[in-house]
Amino acid sequence: MNNLNFKLFFALMVIMTPHALAQTSDSLIEAGECVVKLYGEGGVQGIEGYQSGLLVSLSDRMSAEGLILTVDSPTLGGGELVVVLANGDRYMAKVQSTDPRSDLALLRIELDSNALPCFYLEGSQEFASLTGTTAYALSNCFNIASGDEPITRQRTTIASEKEMRLVKLNRFTRPQQVLLLDAVTSNPGATGGALVDRDGKLIGMIGKESRSGLGGSWLNYALPTKRLYESLQLMVGTDGSLPQTVVELSSARRPGALYEQFGIVLVPQISSRTPPLVEHISTNSLADSAGLLADDLLISIQGIPVGTTALAEQTLLSLTKSKGVVPLVLLRNDELVVIQLGDK
Amino acid sequence: MTPKFQNSLFKLITLVGLGIALSLSSSVKAIDLPEEVEAAEQHRIEAVSRLTQSTIAIFESTSQSGGSGVLIDPSGYALTNFHVTAPCGPLMTVGTSDGEVHQAVIVGIDPSGDIALIKLLGAEPYIAAEIGDSDLVEVGDEAIVAGNPFLLADDFSPTITFGIISGTHRYQPPSGTLLEYTDCLQTDASINPGNSGGPLFDIEGRLIGINGRGSFEKRGRVNVGVGYAVSINQVLRFLPHLKSGRIVDHASLGATVRTARGFDQEGSQAISSRAVIDALLTGTDAYRRGLRPGDELLLFNDQEVHTANQILNVVGVCPPGWRIPILYRRQSSRQGVSSSGSELREVIVQLEPLHNPSGLREGVASMTPEQKLPAIPKAKQDNEWKAFYEEEEGYANRFFNRQEVSRLLTQYRQTQPILFDGSQLLLDTETDQKVKFAISGSGVKWESTVARFRLDSARPFDEQPVPTKTPGLLAGLWITHQIDKKQESKLDELFYLGQLNWIPNEEPQDVIRVQHRGAQVDYYFTSKQSELTGFEIKLDDIADAVRVEFLSGDNSSASVSTMPGARRLQIRMGDESHGNYLLQKEMP
Numbered sequence: 001m002n003n004l005n006f007k008l009f010f011a012l013m014v015i016m017t018p019h020a021l022a023q024t025s026d027s028l029i030e031a032g033e034c035v036v037k038l039y040g041e042g043g044v045q046g047i048e049g050y051q052s053g054l055l056v057s058l059s060d061r062m063s064a065e066g067l068i069l070t071v072d073s074p075t076l077g078g079g080e081l082v083v084v085l086a087n088g089d090r091y092m093a094k095v096q097s098t099d100p101r102s103d104l105a106l107l108r109i110e111l112d113s114n115a116l117p118c119f120y121l122e123g124s125q126e127f128a129s130l131t132g133t134t135a136y137a138l139s140n141c142f143n144i145a146s147g148d149e150p151i152t153r154q155r156t157t158i159a160s161e162k163e164m165r166l167v168k169l170n171r172f173t174r175p176q177q178v179l180l181l182d183a184v185t186s187n188p189g190a191t192g193g194a195l196v197d198r199d200g201k202l203i204g205m206i207g208k209e210s211r212s213g214l215g216g217s218w219l220n221y222a223l224p225t226k227r228l229y230e231s232l233q234l235m236v237g238t239d240g241s242l243p244q245t246v247v248e249l250s251s252a253r254r255p256g257a258l259y260e261q262f263g264i265v266l267v268p269q270i271s272s273r274t275p276p277l278v279e280h281i282s283t284n285s286l287a288d289s290a291g292l293l294a295d296d297l298l299i300s301i302q303g304i305p306v307g308t309t310a311l312a313e314q315t316l317l318s319l320t321k322s323k324g325v326v327p328l329v330l331l332r333n334d335e336l337v338v339i340q341l342g343d344k
Numbered sequence: 345m346t347p348k349f350q351n352s353l354f355k356l357i358t359l360v361g362l363g364i365a366l367s368l369s370s371s372v373k374a375i376d377l378p379e380e381v382e383a384a385e386q387h388r389i390e391a392v393s394r395l396t397q398s399t400i401a402i403f404e405s406t407s408q409s410g411g412s413g414v415l416i417d418p419s420g421y422a423l424t425n426f427h428v429t430a431p432c433g434p435l436m437t438v439g440t441s442d443g444e445v446h447q448a449v450i451v452g453i454d455p456s457g458d459i460a461l462i463k464l465l466g467a468e469p470y471i472a473a474e475i476g477d478s479d480l481v482e483v484g485d486e487a488i489v490a491g492n493p494f495l496l497a498d499d500f501s502p503t504i505t506f507g508i509i510s511g512t513h514r515y516q517p518p519s520g521t522l523l524e525y526t527d528c529l530q531t532d533a534s535i536n537p538g539n540s541g542g543p544l545f546d547i548e549g550r551l552i553g554i555n556g557r558g559s560f561e562k563r564g565r566v567n568v569g570v571g572y573a574v575s576i577n578q579v580l581r582f583l584p585h586l587k588s589g590r591i592v593d594h595a596s597l598g599a600t601v602r603t604a605r606g607f608d609q610e611g612s613q614a615i616s617s618r619a620v621i622d623a624l625l626t627g628t629d630a631y632r633r634g635l636r637p638g639d640e641l642l643l644f645n646d647q648e649v650h651t652a653n654q655i656l657n658v659v660g661v662c663p664p665g666w667r668i669p670i671l672y673r674r675q676s677s678r679q680g681v682s683s684s685g686s687e688l689r690e691v692i693v694q695l696e697p698l699h700n701p702s703g704l705r706e707g708v709a710s711m712t713p714e715q716k717l718p719a720i721p722k723a724k725q726d727n728e729w730k731a732f733y734e735e736e737e738g739y740a741n742r743f744f745n746r747q748e749v750s751r752l753l754t755q756y757r758q759t760q761p762i763l764f765d766g767s768q769l770l771l772d773t774e775t776d777q778k779v780k781f782a783i784s785g786s787g788v789k790w791e792s793t794v795a796r797f798r799l800d801s802a803r804p805f806d807e808q809p810v811p812t813k814t815p816g817l818l819a820g821l822w823i824t825h826q827i828d829k830k831q832e833s834k835l836d837e838l839f840y841l842g843q844l845n846w847i848p849n850e851e852p853q854d855v856i857r858v859q860h861r862g863a864q865v866d867y868y869f870t871s872k873q874s875e876l877t878g879f880e881i882k883l884d885d886i887a888d889a890v891r892v893e894f895l896s897g898d899n900s901s902a903s904v905s906t907m908p909g910a911r912r913l914q915i916r917m918g919d920e921s922h923g924n925y926l927l928q929k930e931m932p
Contacts, residue, residue: 142570
């Protein structure tokens with residue numbers, strides 16, 4: 001009798017399983033259609049000029065608002081990006097605002113009246129513990145998909161939920177809740193992609209490529225939906241209009257020496273080969289008066305070629321210490337420019 | 345110590361011992377798994393135990409490098425990557441999952457597609473993989489990778505990794521080498537160095553791909569969740585070509601295609617993509633069939649196409665010479681994209697080779713290190729493998745080509761009578777014209793009511809473009825006669841090419857290619873019975889081939905008596921028909 005029951009159950013399970021799997025697949029395909037491919041600044045060694053983003057809305061599953069949420073990164077540096085939707089349509093998007101506390105950015109495309117499927121961020125949802133559950137990372141890692149080709153789907157498990165500080169502009173943000181994943185989901189271009197559960201429901205956004213400065217180990221994490229919702233609300237504004245000003249930087253900073261002395265912020269050193277590309281120059285700083293601009297690429301200091309962030313920082317600090325003012329050769333818009341930088 | 349005390353001590357020790365034993369056993373509790381989880385696990389274990397049996401570990405003879413492979417036939421044929429066999433030379437050492445060592449000889453290689461076919465020797469029958477259908481694979485399907493990553497298995501038992509299909513129909517461009525992965529499967533199951541050439545299976549244990557590449561970047565050459573496998577459907581299309589023992593090339597349209605973006609509709613901001621021909625070589629079949637720069641490709645081999653990548657994906661899985669139907673749109677006016685003033689055209693195009701032969705050979709040579717004679721395996725001091733290997737320029741292993749030619753021609757001669765011999769008559773059923781022709785070892789004489797032509801077999805054929813309207817026809821008839829008379833050794837070059845389609849979407853046929861005195865003829869034989877379907881002959885690279893199809897005789901023609909089993913010849917060149925002839929012995 002027990003044997004028969006088991007056989008019946010097994011037969012029923014075998015019949016039903018493909019159906020259940022098919023349903024998972026459909027909802028994942030739908031979720032994938034809310035992920036967009038972004039193309040912006042970069043293309044230099046270690047800094048890809050592409051990443052992923054999510055079509056989002058605070059009000060519905062279909063929206064013509066054209067709001068795209070992604071992680072703030074050097075790729076967005078130019079203020080304008082090319083957005084490629086799942087169906088291959090291309091738009092130009094402007095960076096509407098950024099939220100340095102969660103390191104997110106909001107883009108907007110002009111959609112006329114065409115409503116698109118998007119991730120509906122419904123509220124400050126608290127999920128039951130996600131640790132140990134299966135999740136899917138949907139992104140355009142390595143820029144494998146172009147045009148209307150489907151983005152990449154990877155399967156992962158949520159290993160734990162922890163509070164961590166994220167690195168931004170050589171400073172750390174406040175500690176915030178992140179989901180740690182057990183598969184390599186943070187690949188080049190995956191930043192800003194979606195982390196969804198088996199039903200295609202959004203549980204987080206794939207974070208940046210992150211590496212421990214101490215041990216060199218790589219981390220794969222996602223920002224939970226709760227964080228996305230709060231940040232989006234802030235960036236959109238409570239009356240639905242989008243503020244033009246950038247939200248003030250948080251006070252939890254750990255500035256680098258280049259910033260303290262000269263007001264120079266280089267792009268984050270993701271790999272040992274990250275080139276010394278200027279991300280930001282502080283107003284009225286020494287670098288500002290010397291004429292250094294954001295997007296300049298440092299080439300040499302006092303004739304010494306500087307190919308990486310670390311080398312540039314080291315060389316600049318030690319040379320200005322001993323010589324005061326030094327000539328700095330940089331690349332700006334395909335032209336070489338020389339400026340004099342240092343303590344006068 | 346009093347006995348009473350001893351007794352108490354003994355009891356105490358027993359009690360403590362029991363206590364320890366009990367606590368240990370009660371701390372081990374079985375986990376209650378839901379039945380469907382257990383059943384799924386059992387299903388997976390069963391599939392894995394099956395698929396490991398066809399997975400092999402491949403080593404270069406000094407065991408310095410290696411990879412993986414998969415048996416696809418009980419006779420010992422196995423697939424792997426070209427970049428795995430390239431450093432090995434003609435002989436490889438292979439380990440099967442039962443721990444046994446075998447010798448394997450190279451059969452054929454496809455450098456662009458990164459596939460090689462090898463044959464294990466001496467221990468038939470081998471356990472072969474069940475072949476799946478890669479076109480049915482969907483994103484999200486579970487996938488199993490088997491192989492020997494990091495060459496870590498001393499006993500050749502395959503390492504198994506598990507994941508999902510992350511993408512299908514992916515294109516990975518050549519990264520400084522010949523290797524181009526068109527239309528490949530992407531998976532997040534771990535593929536690491538050493539997995540190359542090994543199998544990708546679906547959850548049922550059916551072979552759906554051959555693993556060979558991954559995306560690596562900042563984290564070094566270890567898997568980061570992105571691996572690629574050549575789809576098995578592509579490999580199967582090339583399998584007859586690989587069995588020919590040649591260095592196999594891929595196909596090309598002979599044109600560059602760009603993805604053009606334009607507004608879809610009036611007033612819409614949405615931009616859609618179209619696949620448009622940018623530039624086109626004039627010596628190609630695509631050009632001869634009428635395609636021109638600016639034409640928009642709509643259907644390519646019956647698949648909708650919108651981007652250049654999609655075109656590459658379709659072309660990349662075809663061998664040169666493969667025929668595909670193309671539907672395209674030509675703008676009558678050159679302004680804008682409005683659909684008024686455009687026309688749709690449909691053609692059948694034969695694909696060109698991707699590389700020129702010397703370029704392919706150079707590419708192969710650059711990936712093959714200086715060949716030293718393979719070190720004789722310590723276990724067996726035997727040279728049996730040499731009986732299965734013949735070195736020749738342009739071939740991976742000429743031995744297998746000779747086998748295929750012999751098989752085909754033997755079967756062909758068993759079932760079919762000699763076609764052309766002595767004096768014969770051709771009656772054109774389209775025009776009622778009669779042609780007298782005679783074939784012998786010295787040439788062909790062709791006499792119609794309007795003209796007379798001669799082919800001299802002693803002179804180069806490309807200098808004798810006869811008959812004028814279908815140059816090369818006489819050369820084709822003469823070469824066919826030579827083959828029928830078993831005189832093929834007198835021909836400059838005769839080899840088995842692989843399988844091509846005589847007509848698109850019909851079953852592919854075995855092709856023998858002959859090169860003789862400047863003429864090139866491709867003979868098409870049906871794959872089961874080796875019946876001669878027809879041949880195509882070319883005297884140069886620029887013009888269309890003359891295409892002769894053999895059909896059975898038509899008994900409805902009342903004016904001429906026909907023999908049973910009479911044959912018809914349908915002659916075409918390009919898009920024109922040049923006669924539908926009934927072949928007869930000349931009446932005495």
